[in-house]
Amino acid sequence: MNAVSTLLQAEQRDGYLPGYWEGYRFGGCQAVLGRIPVQPPDLFNLRVLYVPQGFDAIDQSIIAALKESAAELEVSLPGGMLEKAVSMQPDLVLVMNGLHVFPPEHTQHVDQIRARGIKVAVWFVDDPYFSDDTALLAPHYDEVFTHELTGVQLYRELGCTRVHYLPLAAGPELYLPQQVGEQYQYDICFIGNAFWNRAALFDEMASFLQGKKVFIAGGFWERLHEGQKLSSFIRSGWIAPEETARYYNGAKIVINLHRPTEPGQDNRNSRGLAGSSINPRTYEISACGTLQITDVREDLTDYYRPGYDIETFSSTAELQEKIAYYLGNEQERAAVAWRSLLTTRKYHTYRDRISRLLAAVSKA
Structure with missing residues (x-):
């Protein structure tokens, strides 16, 4: 085998083949997505105030989903959720996680919102790693959602009457097939x-x-x-x-x-x-x-x-x-x-x- 042939084989191995397989993967992904029928979102006659946790990869996907399904949606930073709830009077305040970026008066504000007859739910997504903290927060909510199976029993034992197992997911706006450099x-x-x-x-x-x-x-x-x-x-x-x-x-x-x-x-x-x-x-x-x-x-x-x-x-x-x-x-x-x-x-x-x-x- 001469030097030119050896060089061409190396170029195919190091350049052509990786590019071919990346194109093969991506093309197959596009074919898969084309097989999924477009379904209209489920609609709910609920006015929702969403309070993000401060992690955009999840927050932005949830906001997009709420915009599709809720009758009305507003978003508030954690420190302003009481004021926003008072002015909006939503059917539901949905607090994402209730950890990390929330102010010290967080639970006090939740209690004040509930005292006005507004339902407040939390979706814990860091269980069980911060269960010492979430165990203190959960009893302040009307509805408790957790992505963790072991969290369901914990919150019920703490006296929460409405506890739901709700797994996490992917946001297709961000996590989707792409061709990359x-x-x-x-x-x-x-x-x-x-x-x-x-x-x-x-x-x-x-x-x-x-x-x-x-x-x-x-x-x-x-x-x-x-x-x-x-x-x-x-x-x-x-x-x-x-x-x-x-x-x-x-x-x-x-x-x-x-x-x-x-x-x-x-x-x-x-x-x-x-x-x-x-x-x-x-x-x-x-x-x-x-x-x-x-x-x-x-x-x-x-x-x-x-x-x-x-x-x-x-x-x-x-x-x-x-x-x-x-x-x-x-x-x-x-x-x-x-x-x-x-x-x-x-x-x-x-x-x-x-x-x-x-x-x-x-x-x-």
């Missing part, structure tokens, strides 16, 4: 903080990841013992949701590992509640039409089918085996990702969740 294209991607179980996983995989194109981003990655081997893969700090979606689209495989729930440095969960429900990342990765390999939570199989529209692992060895397999089997990787996209867009968007929430409130 080379700077976002990796073999393996993980975006999230280095909780101790995540640091341990990547320490175990440090040697396996050598020679692959890997992107790891988030905080606390100084916890790694194998930081020297992995340092070239790591981008420290927060990644904006729009940027996150681009990295998901550009990756051949995205790893999802749920954070641990044990009380301690990273959690306020002194009751030691287990984590039984999947995180929003599960839906968001799938909504981008990318293969996801995730650890297993109890309710995962209520929403996805392992081996069909998602892949799972229970050990580092199994994860490495599946990464190696899917990196070498492009068509199978794309097929699982397409099925995951279809499942997510049909069943797991915030339009569905808000419809379920408003239906539950309407029945009260």
